[in-house]
Amino acid sequence: MKNKKRAITIQNVARAAGVSVSTVSRVLNGKADVASDTQDRIRAVIEKMGYTSNLAARSMRSHKKNLIGLVVPDIGLYSVEIMRGVNRAIAESKFDLLVYTTGDAQKNGAILHEQHYVSLLSNSVTDGVIIVASATAEFIADAPIVAVDPHIINPNYPSVQGMNYHGALEVMEYLIELGHRRIGFICGLAEIGSSQRRLQGYKDALVKAGIELDETLITPGDFTQKTAYKYARQLLALENRPTAIFAANDQSAFGVYQAAEEMGLSIPNDLSVVGFDNISEAKYLGLTTVDQFLSEMGYVAVQMLIKIITGEPLELEIHKMQTKLVKRTSCQRLIQAV
Secondary structure (H helix, E strand, O other): OOOOOOOOOHHHHHHHHOOOHHHHHHHHOOOOOOOHHHHHHHHHHHHHHOHHHOHHHHHOOOOOOOEEEEEEOOOOHHHHHHHHHHHHHHHOOOOEEEEEEOOOOOOOOHHHHHHHHHHHHHOOOOOEEEEEOOOOOOOOOOOOEEEEOOOOOOOOOOEEEEOHHHHHHHHHHHHHHOOOOOEEEEOOOOOOHHHHHHHHHHHHHHHHOOOOOOHHHEEOOOOOHHHHHHHHHHHHOOOOOOOEEEEOOHHHHHHHHHHHHHOOOOOOOOOEEEOOEOOOOHHHHOOEEEEOOHHHHHHHHHHHHHHHHOOOOOOOOEEEEOOEEEOOOOOOOOOOOO
């Protein structure tokens, strides 16, 4: 049986060069506080031992890696839409893409995961990082960062953000124009800026229309179908149930569909439903929703990041993406009983 060739480690390089692991690491990370002859010796050992297969080692010869990092919370429907735009922009550029994910948007310690991945990708491995739905207000990083749809309202790095408040207002104005007065709202994660703005749009539209706010029609949520299903059943079990439900995102709207079907209600005959995001699956259900152009947000974020990398000034630190109400078959005019 043949012995497997062992991978060359940073410890092997340090031992062969007669230096500490931290010294090798500083050379790989492009630090200038290592003597030039020591740097030359370490580089020679790296070349000889084949450690150049490591991304960080390969990048040490130049400050340019032509590589962009992308950190996404998961590979779910929302993230995939953004990744489509990122991929399109990468295809048009000279950069390659490296993707990291925790695999679960609801995983505990999201901020720590973000900080870890951004630190990992921005230290010699990439020229810059795009982070989707970031929960961290600021990062300490050696490379530029651009966020897509950040959870916080005013991060200290450039971002592309949807017009969440405006989109929610447009939904509510549409439902009210159709004659609905009892409109349920299934929230997103309470701590997220986009959730807060959508809820505020819901409330302000009712005030504007002179409709009294009924707190029993507002439920918690977390942007998942499972949780929305639970609270949709709660809303639809009310003695005076809502005639329409506005869900904070499309996946939550899918939960409303599931609950309505199980309870023998027809959409839109018995219940009008609206989502938010316009992910590709929404059109197959005929779901009325708000398009915030997720793919375009990813595309714009890459363009912004490349400008920063190449030293071009940004016109705006925050790029606001306009929303559009997409009317499909999940809503209909409410016929009032005579």
